[in-house]
Amino acid sequence: MRGSFWKAITIVGVVVAGLLTLGVSVFAYTSPGAPNGYVNDFADILTLDRRTKLSEQIHQYKERTGNEIGVVTIQTTGDESIEQFAVQLFQEWGIGKKDKDNGVLLLLAIQDRKLRIEVGYGLEGVLTDAQSAKIIANATPLLKQQNYGSAIQQMTDQLIGTLDGEPLASGEVATSSTVDEATTRRIVIATVVFMLLLGITPVLILIWFFSKRKKSGGGWSGGSGSESAWSSSSDSSSSSSDSSSSSSSDSFGGGSSGGGGASGSW
Numbered sequence: 001m002r003g004s005f006w007k008a009i010t011i012v013g014v015v016v017a018g019l020l021t022l023g024v025s026v027f028a029y030t031s032p033g034a035p036n037g038y039v040n041d042f043a044d045i046l047t048l049d050r051r052t053k054l055s056e057q058i059h060q061y062k063e064r065t066g067n068e069i070g071v072v073t074i075q076t077t078g079d080e081s082i083e084q085f086a087v088q089l090f091q092e093w094g095i096g097k098k099d100k101d102n103g104v105l106l107l108l109a110i111q112d113r114k115l116r117i118e119v120g121y122g123l124e125g126v127l128t129d130a131q132s133a134k135i136i137a138n139a140t141p142l143l144k145q146q147n148y149g150s151a152i153q154q155m156t157d158q159l160i161g162t163l164d165g166e167p168l169a170s171g172e173v174a175t176s177s178t179v180d181e182a183t184t185r186r187i188v189i190a191t192v193v194f195m196l197l198l199g200i201t202p203v204l205i206l207i208w209f210f211s212k213r214k215k216s217g218g219g220w221s222g223g224s225g226s227e228s229a230w231s232s233s234s235d236s237s238s239s240s241s242d243s244s245s246s247s248s249s250d251s252f253g254g255g256s257s258g259g260g261g262a263s264g265s266w
Helices: 002-022 048-065 082-093 129-144 148-163 181-216 225-243
Strands: 039-041 068-074 103-109 114-120 257-265
Touching: 039 048, 048 068, 048 148, 068 082, 068 148, 082 103, 082 114, 082 257, 103 148, 103 257, 114 129, 129 148, 129 257
Parallel strands: 039 068, 068 103
Antiparallel strands: 103 114, 114 257
């Protein structure tokens, strides 16, 4: 029986290793840090006046409509594509309201010369992929001139205007290369499959182990200590989470993204 058990463990190890290989790009994401308001300039390319103006503009828009816009600059996404990074950051910060998914992320990777507009589920019908692509295309000339402040301000203005139902100003025609939904959706599917199989594997091992013990007449005993420890740990984590929650009104509400939006480069 011992030999069969280790054989089963080996098979499971091979399966998990394969799944890890499939999802390796998904889990290479490194967070830039916790958000501090709606404008987070990790690349340090915006002046204080520009950050203040953008923050106040987005704050007033959120107060008026309930929609949340996050503006983020970073130096690089590392080994991640701009699409992968945007999805992970959107989910980590929870941009938009949890029950409405009404958030938008404007992400620029300065060293990579790439950007992404990621749109929450609830706003995909108002801010379409084509409109997002056009907003990016309109700002590309400014980005090529390294006029980042003006480019971000223009895109923020056009995001708000589009969400308010205003027509977009004419500009450079967006190409299909700025939209890469397929990549994002493959990432999401791979993540879901990996998490499901990772959760099922331990259950299959336990079922196999118990069936072997029953056939050999073995017994099993256990106490309630583990459950108590788990409850205590859960309560502690919940308490810690509550105590660390931001009291700022300019914080995100737990929304999700469905992979809609557009990407571009300059």
